[in-house]
Amino acid sequence: MSHSRPVPRRISLAALVLVLGMAACVQKAPPELVQAVETLDRELTAAQGAEFAPEEYAKFVEHWTAVRGRMLAEPDVIRLPWEPNRLVADLIKVQEQGVLAVSTATQRREAERQQAEARLTQLEERLQTFTGNLDTMGGRVVLGQRPVETELLAKQARSFFEQGQFVRSQRASQQAAKLLDRQIERLGAELGRYADERRVTAWRNMVAQTVTWSYRHHSAAIVVSKADRRLFVYRNGKAVASYPVSLGYNGILEKRYQGDGATPEGQYRIVRKRDRGDTKFHRALLLDYPNNQDRRRFLQARAAGTLPPNASIGGQIEIHGGENRALSETLGCVQLENRQIDVLFDLIEEGAPVTIVGALGLSNAISLALAELEQTEEG
Amino acid sequence: MKHWIMLGLAPLFLLTVACAKAPTDKLTAAEQAVNDARTAGAPAYLAEDFAKLESLVANAKKEIAEEEGKFAFLRDYEKAEQLLASAKADAAKVVIEAAKKKEEAKVAAVLAQQEAQASVKTTQALVAKAPVGKDRAAVEAIKADAEGLAASLAEVQAAMDAEDYLTAQTKAKAIQDKSQAVAKEIQGALAKVAGAKGKQGKTGK
Numbered sequence: 001m002s003h004s005r006p007v008p009r010r011i012s013l014a015a016l017v018l019v020l021g022m023a024a025c026v027q028k029a030p031p032e033l034v035q036a037v038e039t040l041d042r043e044l045t046a047a048q049g050a051e052f053a054p055e056e057y058a059k060f061v062e063h064w065t066a067v068r069g070r071m072l073a074e075p076d077v078i079r080l081p082w083e084p085n086r087l088v089a090d091l092i093k094v095q096e097q098g099v100l101a102v103s104t105a106t107q108r109r110e111a112e113r114q115q116a117e118a119r120l121t122q123l124e125e126r127l128q129t130f131t132g133n134l135d136t137m138g139g140r141v142v143l144g145q146r147p148v149e150t151e152l153l154a155k156q157a158r159s160f161f162e163q164g165q166f167v168r169s170q171r172a173s174q175q176a177a178k179l180l181d182r183q184i185e186r187l188g189a190e191l192g193r194y195a196d197e198r199r200v201t202a203w204r205n206m207v208a209q210t211v212t213w214s215y216r217h218h219s220a221a222i223v224v225s226k227a228d229r230r231l232f233v234y235r236n237g238k239a240v241a242s243y244p245v246s247l248g249y250n251g252i253l254e255k256r257y258q259g260d261g262a263t264p265e266g267q268y269r270i271v272r273k274r275d276r277g278d279t280k281f282h283r284a285l286l287l288d289y290p291n292n293q294d295r296r297r298f299l300q301a302r303a304a305g306t307l308p309p310n311a312s313i314g315g316q317i318e319i320h321g322g323e324n325r326a327l328s329e330t331l332g333c334v335q336l337e338n339r340q341i342d343v344l345f346d347l348i349e350e351g352a353p354v355t356i357v358g359a360l361g362l363s364n365a366i367s368l369a370l371a372e373l374e375q376t377e378e379g
Numbered sequence: 380m381k382h383w384i385m386l387g388l389a390p391l392f393l394l395t396v397a398c399a400k401a402p403t404d405k406l407t408a409a410e411q412a413v414n415d416a417r418t419a420g421a422p423a424y425l426a427e428d429f430a431k432l433e434s435l436v437a438n439a440k441k442e443i444a445e446e447e448g449k450f451a452f453l454r455d456y457e458k459a460e461q462l463l464a465s466a467k468a469d470a471a472k473v474v475i476e477a478a479k480k481k482e483e484a485k486v487a488a489v490l491a492q493q494e495a496q497a498s499v500k501t502t503q504a505l506v507a508k509a510p511v512g513k514d515r516a517a518v519e520a521i522k523a524d525a526e527g528l529a530a531s532l533a534e535v536q537a538a539m540d541a542e543d544y545l546t547a548q549t550k551a552k553a554i555q556d557k558s559q560a561v562a563k564e565i566q567g568a569l570a571k572v573a574g575a576k577g578k579q580g581k582t583g584k
Contacts, residue, residue, distance in 0.1 A: 050430025061431050062438040062462070069461040140520040145527030147520075148557060152531055155553035156546075165545070249515035261519065331515070 029071050033091045037064060040098030049101050051167075052108035056101035063094045109166070116166035119173040120157050123180075126376045127154055130180055133369035134187075138229075141250045141261065142190050143183050150179045177378050184373045190253060194227055194358050195367035203357035206267055210355040211237050220347045222319070222354040224334055226252055226263060227364035231319070231334060233347065243340045245319075248332035252358075252366060255289075255332055257298065257307050258314030263332050264289050268354045273345065274318070282321035282338045283345045287354055289317035319344070319354065399454045401443050402463060409436050409463040412470030419474045420481035420542065428473045435466035484544035491551035492535050498558040499528050505565040517568070524561050528554050 041064065044050075049057040067090045127150065134140050140147065157172035193199040207223050214221035215237025223232040226247060233241040250261030268291060274284040290298065290313045298313045319334045321341035334356070336344065359366065413432050421429035439462035446454045506525045509518050531554050538547035 045427040048427060050427050050434070054430070057430070058434045058438065061434045065435060065438070065462055065465050066458060069458075069465065138516060141516055141523065144523050145530060148524040148527035149531065151557060152527075152550065152553040155556060156549045159549040159552060160545075163545075163549075168545070249519045251516070261515070 029087050029091055033088065033095065034071070037067075037091060037095050037098055040095065040102055043102045044098065044105060047102055047105035047109055049105040051105075052112065053101050053104035056097065056104050060094065060097040060101045063090070063097060067091055067094050112166040112170075113164075116161055116169045116173070119170050119177075120154075120161055123154055123157065123173045123176055126177070126180055127151065129376055130183070130373060133373050136369045137187070137191065137366045138247070138252050139187055139191060139366075142253065143186060146179060146183050146186075150176050150183070153179065181377050184377055187370060187373065191366055191370060193254075194252075194364055195362065195370055197362060200359055200362050200364075203265075203359060204361070206355050206357055207360060210234065210267070210353045213353050214238075219349060219352060221352055222344075222348065223360075224263075224319075224354070224356040225358075225360050225364075226265070226356065227359035227366045231336065231344075233344065235347070241343065243336055243344075246335040251332070254358075255294070255314070256301055257311035259311075259331065261331055263334065263356065264294060264317060265356050265358055266291060266293055268317075268356065270348060270350050270352050270354060273348075273350055274320075275345070279318075279320060281318070281335075281341075283341045284318040284320035285341075285345070285348060285354070287317045287319070289315060399446075399456050401447060401454075402456050402460050405460055405463040405467075406436075406439065406443065409439065409466040409470070412467045412474075416470045416473040416477060419477040421473050421477035423543065423545065424480035424484060425473055425477040428469070428476070432466055432470050432473060435462050435469070439463045439466065481542070481544070484548070485542075488535075488539060488544035488547040488551065491548045491555070492532075492539065495535060495551040495554040495558065496532060498555045498562070499525070499532060502528065502558045502562045502565070505562050505569075508569060509565050510568055510571075521561055521565060524557070528558050528561070 040060075044057060044060065047053075049060075067087070070087065070090075130150075131147070134143070134147070153172050153176035157169045157176060160166075160169035160172055210221045210223055211234050213219075214234040218236050220240075221234045223234065224230070224245065225232070229245055229247065229251075231243050231245045232239050233243075247263040248255075248261040251263040253260065253262035255262040255264035266289075268287040268289055270285045271288045272286040274286060276283060278284075294313065298307075301307050302311070314332070317333055319336065319341070321336055321338040358364075413429075413436055416425075416429055416432055421432070439459045442459035442462060443456065446456055446459065502525050506522055509521060531550065535547050535551045535554065538544070538550060
């Protein structure tokens with residue numbers, strides 16, 4: 001009996017070695033590696049991987065899904081000791097793909113952020129320049145609702161940017177920039193004459209005629225420059241005084257019809273002096289607007305259908321003061337301080353010429369502001 | 380002889396039976412689940428997760444196409460099925476989460492819209508009181524701004540109708556901010572004029 005005992009012991013030993021060997025070769029995914037991949041997955045979501053690194057992200061998702069599926073389906077696959085652990089190898093591959101995707105998405109997202117920020121900064125600077133120049137020109141009313149629409153878009157672009165919505169931010173910035181371009185074009189169309197050499201020369205000739213009249217008649221005459229918002233008094237052909245003035249609320253435009261708020265341009269005469277009690281504006285000098293040229297222009301515009309229905313040419317354009325400047329309403333007149341209209345009232349005679357021009361030279365406030373705006377145009 | 384024929388046909392029969400079928404039903408189900416996620420607003424409110432879903436389905440389709448290119452008895456759609464199962468399961472979670480986020484965004488947008496509407500209304504009431512004689516150009520500009528703000532409220536509503544609550548909210552917030560600024564401007568002008576004396580006149584037509 002004694003010779004039969006070592007056999008089962010040998011078998012048991014062999015079985016134990018086999019079991020231990022096999023147990024050591026169960027294919028398991030190291031938890032730290034799985035965790036690392038899961039972290040990458042979350043990082044990719046934060047980095048908007050699908051948007052900024054779609055190809056890399058798709059590869060990562062594909063392989064990670066497959067490996068995860070295998071981990072769930074084959075939790076205890078046994079491999080032979082000399083076989084490599086394929087699950088670990090695949091997880092390492094997924095990890096590498098994840099790292100690449102995160103890095104690519106982060107870089108591209110940062111590039112997008114920088115681009116959105118640059119566009120937004122440029123827009124906000126443009127908007128500031130635009131608003132400043134618009135105020136200088138007095139062209140705010142010309143553009144109606146467009147400036148507020150642009151401002152709202154710029155605010156939206158800022159809001160999107162702060163929320164990390166860089167693509168939307170850029171889109172809003174682009175829309176605002178286009179709107180700005182269109183407004184600059186509109187201003188160019190409406191106010192381009194301030195930068196038009198022929199037009200400015202014509203205005204200068206009108207002024208020269210008025211100055212000459214003053215010289216020849218040894219009398220006072222008035223010149224108003226709308227771009228300068230200034231009234232000049234000439235006596236014996238020499239400038240003796242100048243005063244700042246207010247114009248109609250749309251004063252820089254050429255007057256076309258009653259109620260447009262524009263101040264007319266042309267050569268006029270004072271047809272009546274309205275003293276205290278005769279006017280609500282302290283003292284006033286009534287002009288002969290509309291003159292023949294105004295009437296002709298009005299009829300042409302009406303024939304061309306460029307006037308609102310039932311538009312009339314208007315009248316009662318004056319140079320006046322005001323009991324209270326803050327409470328007076330000017331729809332196209334030229335308004336002075338009371339003490340200045342007092343000086344003017346005593347100096348000027350009925351029949352004296354009043355020439356209202358857009359500007360006295362090409363380098364006027366409006367043409368300069370327009371040029372600055374046109375430089376900021378994107379389109 | 381008969382026996383030998385049977386023996387020869389058996390492997391062929393087994394191979395035919397063993398041929399895997401493309402998981403078209405599962406694909407349809409997964410696509411439907413992705414569509415549900417889309418309808419729930421996932422592309423806007425859970426973009427990453429939605430992209431992941433689309434990626435899963437796209438990869439599954441690619442996998443199916445690759446397998447279909449192989450000999451019938453070599454086809455194995457297990458990987459594609461795995462991808463489709465993941466897509467379907469994830470889509471269900473995405474639908475719930477996206478719907479939640481969308482609802483949150485909607486609530487925020489509705490609130491912002493109401494605040495913007497109230498703010499514009501206040502501004503419009505102030506515009507009606509604006510001192511017409513005080514720098515008429517400024518008053519006309521303020522009026523244009525108020526009209527522009529009121530018109531922009533329609534854009535908020537359009538974004539709400541399109542269920543783009545993020546755009547609706549940012550637009551409404553911008554309107555409210557600007558509206559408050561305009562109101563402040565008018566209040567400043569009203570305060571200045573309040574102390575002013577004299578009559579209001581009108582010339583220049």
